Amino acid sequence: MKKVLSVLLAGALAMSTLAGCGSTQSSTPSSGGSAQSTGGDNAEKTTLVLWTRDRADASFIQPWIDKYNETNKDGIFIDYQMYTDNFEQALDMAYSTNSGPDLVGVSGMTDIFTKYVNQGQYVEIDQYLTDEQRARYKSLVSNGIDAIDGKLYYIPVFGSTGRLFYNEGIFEKCGIKEPPKTMAELTQTAKIITDKLKGEGVYGFAMNLKSPSSALQRSIDFIVQRSGGSKQGYDFGKGAYDFSMYEEAVKEFRTIFTTGIAFPGCESLDIDPLRTQFAAGKIGMYISWSHADPGVYASQFPTNEKWNVAQLPTIDGKVYSQSIQPYKGYMITKTCKAPEKAWKACNDLFYSDDFVKAYHEAGLGSVMVDDLKSQVQAPEILKGKENGLLGATDKFWPATPQELNSQAVIVEGNDQYTDLAGMILGTGDIKAGLTALTDRYNAALKKGIQEGKGKELKIANWDPANPNG
């Protein structure tokens, strides 16, 4: 009897652990969204609920929305709501219960576009565009980024990509004339700084490796693309995954991180603590997003250090192109009861020339609308730091099979970034590790294709310098 009781007790405890796991719920939206007429001050107005992942730029956007709400003559009121963590889970819940918002903001990550557009959650906006607008935004239409099968769902008026941020004062102290152009030069430059200034607590290079995906998406992925390689490991020329091009970049990073060149503790460093140390003049170089970091040193972590922005180094110095991440754009959901008004709000506010110019000039994003590029002034915080803006080698790249449908490439074991971080930190043989990674990703893609979730994307005459042909 005692035995039975023991087993039952153990079973109950195990069940309690299961219950804890299975019953974890994602955060639910504070208020469900749907276009509706509201009373009180907003009587006769149509409320459009907007969900975004806005963070650093929220203080810029809020006054624009407030002004629009006060002045528009179309009876529109935008209810601006911000999410940080669990944004995707909140959308999952909302969409599965038909209680989604009216508008969803895209900020950097396109996963919330591809995932839900495949479910039919968004309204295509071609129907609202004038011929003039179609021509204006033609260069911004990219399959898997803002369009699917030629249908456009939002306009990515801003873009962002990876850049090297460096401390000019430290460079001057060490007699370094210019930022590195190759990966070997990056290692060498970092070593010079560390060797010379380590005694003062200054190191040549840092990376936020606490979250390998966050660190390596903004750095090594762009370096490999820029060197003529694959996008997140996917080679459009071969129509398959191939991580071999990562070898040289991983080798150089491994040298930096295993020979005492790097800032100590990068394995557990988040991006904000890294930025604080850069602002304190303790880090010579690091890689981050072009749209995010300039603003950080103006408001979040003000600094007296003389810093600048450079293009990312490549493996051998030859430059092809690197992909642009769309930054900003607003999608109308299928549950929106007034899609025409939602489009009107987007068109009159978020896609308006005034807003786009002001946002760009505030240094929050780099404008991508062709005719506006010549009309905007360089942001004050990027004066003399023009590499912080998008340039000629920043281009839209096609979406990978995984970007088109994350469920199409379910990799067993570590994801690429955890494995790459391991190699960078000195685990295992790099060549063998990259071959194994290639094999695992191709096996996952093959399985996804067999299950009908993904498809091979092979582009004839693929040219990484002109990824959109």
Add this chain to the structure above:
Amino acid sequence: MKKIRAKRDLKESLQIYGMLAPNLFLFLLLSVYPIIWTFRFMFYSYGGLGTGAPVFIGFENFKRLFTNDPVFWRSVTNTFIYAAGKIGLVIPLAFFSALMLNQKTLKGAGFLRATLFLPTIMSSAVMALVFYLMFNVYNGEVNKYIMKLGLSELPINWLGQDYAMLTVIIIGIWGGLGNYMIYFLAGLQGISEETYESANLDGVNWWQRIWYITLPMLGPILKMILMLSIVIAFQDMSTVMVLTEGGPVNATMIMFLYAYQFFFPIAPGSMIVTQFGYGAAVSVVAAGIVGIVTVIYLVLARKLDDLY
């Protein structure tokens, strides 16, 4: 007469069930339903809400788990290391703290009790951030003191691959010490003073008092504390999630955090795709492992009972 009694019994039963109903409803909704859900979906390929209909795949998730998922097995090893490290240190520490605070002559015992218990009621996620500031290698206070005391010439990378698990264990001990100390204290206060007085007359020393009187008399409560500590240590997750996210490179990845990330990817921009089906299989196997450990403990505990 029988009829009246039966009627009264029925009325009482209805009253009891009526009072139990809200609890039963919540128990079924929040405990039983998720368990049934987990048991069902472990046989499915299902990416989560909005990723298409779940597809029944039989034991495929378990095949993957047992034959092709080295990360899970590393997380199992890490969980055992964490649990062993935490339990092995926190239980003796809690016991001796309770012993010390049970001294009637000790001044300020109340204050010390409150101080030691304080970590139990603090948010482990918030404290993980504070510990990050204390343990980080570049300007953490811990390294400053260690170097000042001459214990190390170079700063120790507490959150690096070699020491991250030790740091997580230290924080786990800090968080659990007060709780177990209170349990021990309750047990100690239940031991009558006369027992010690008679032992003193027999001339026992301090160690003999502990070994032959205190520990055997704490037996029942010690068993409960050990079982609780095993289950809690195997489920601890929030500190690791905030402090290291299971890294660097899985160095602190533990079973339930590994399962969790298949439902809610923890790192920004994570390429780990939501896999509710596989996550359910991982949860069930992880819970099974906790169950097996608990059974082994209960069997050993009973054998020890028989022995003494």
